[in-house]
Amino acid sequence: MEPILKVDDINVYYGSIHAIKGVSFEVNKGEIVTLIGANGAGKSTTLNTISGLLHSKTGSVSFMGEDLAKVPSHKIVSKGLALVPEGRRIFLQMTVQENLEMGAYTCGTKTVDEDLGKVYAQFPRLKERYRQVAGTLSGGEQQMLAMGRALMSHPTLLMLDEPSMGLAPILVEQIFDIIQRLHQSGTTILLVEQNAQAALSVADRGYVLETGKVLTSGTGSELLASPVIKKAYLGG
């Protein structure tokens, strides 16, 4: 299997804070890979670096064989790499439909209607509310919107940063269902989750981050069974 995403020895700083200290990992085509770790481990920083919001001082991030350092940050999404950022970051003052259209910003206008139809079929709740201002949606609806918006760009690799944050268990289940459905339809997924149990049970492989470094990695079931991981991240 060839890696679709290759993160090689990245070091990311916030001013003088050294947040990511030489992280390397890979995501293969068709996989679900998860990054788990405690608060402040550097999961979001890693995803934000891959998507061009932050920059690494060393090493490289390459996506489908292309070095992303050479791609202007706003062109990364059109390469097939989309991020559902932490905290959703939907456009609160725009309508549901406008948010989705923004997701398709780099696509031609021809396919937008068809893609809207697909997203609405996936998230009927959004369809009912397509003219509603996004800031007035419930938290769960906002999360669906954030996912729908990312899907509008036809990502080859979808990165999700804590998609279940703040959601009721039933909605978490729904979000994980959707992730698995996307995966079955051929989308590669890089998932960051606090809920390590849930993430590892859907993931092919996982990496454990601790204070900016990769502590360990393995298949989902290996990590689920590992006593160290159990103790630190699975509550027992």
Place this chain on the structure above:
Amino acid sequence: MTFLNFLIGGISLGSIYAIIALGYTMVYGIAKMLNFAHGDVIMVGAYICFYAISRFSLPPLVGVLLAMFVCTVLGMVVERLAYKPLRAAPSLAVLITAIGVSYFLQNAALLLWSSNPKVFPSVVGTGKVALFGGELTITHVTIVTIVSCVVIMLALTWFTGKTKMGKAMRACSEDKGAAQLMGINVNATISMTFAIGSGLAAIAGVLLCSAYPTLVPTTGSMPGIKAFTAAVFGGIGSIPGALLGGLLLGVIEIFAKAYISTQLSDAIVFAVLIVVLLVKPAGLLGKQIREKV
């Protein structure tokens, strides 16, 4: 009838404030900075139009278009050279830079065009329309000013509400990082916003000097400050707010001059602003954004 005359005068002045306020509000909305030099772009626009018409005898419309072109480029260049390098700097540093740009433009105008006042030729002539047997007269300048303001408002509302670029602009003003994730070129969008605001400033400059024909290098400062007030008044960042704020400010100013005191009119305008901000800190149409967690 005099009341009506004052009202129309106020709306006309307010329309000019509104057009200037749009520049402040759009730039504030996207770059979260107060472009103090915006008023001086108005002055540059007026000078360009003045020279085009008076010295080079170009038709008024060409003069206006030329002024718009020069100001658009000027706005983009100022943004690129002075503000873009400070994108991550504290807002106080940006504000001081903007004040610096303002002085720079005024002094450059002083060097280029001297401090001698220029008598600006009205771009629409000095004709008037007399109504009610001459009791109510409306100058052509007034009519053109109000119509321009309405057209600009409609065009901008359409642009930000319906076009892809306009929506990208709104997305950038809400969250630049998220906008970049969508594939929007944030720097280009900010640059375009400065371009639009500065182009509008040129129109405002021409209209302002057509109504009040004395042109000096500091012509833009006071209307600039008042339009900024108007933008805050209406709710900075809001396009309808700029219109409402501008119109109210113009009407209050003219009424204060007519019925209370010419000297105190500016004080009254700012007093009204203070009262409004005490009651509605975000301005009349400003939004307090709530975030769901």
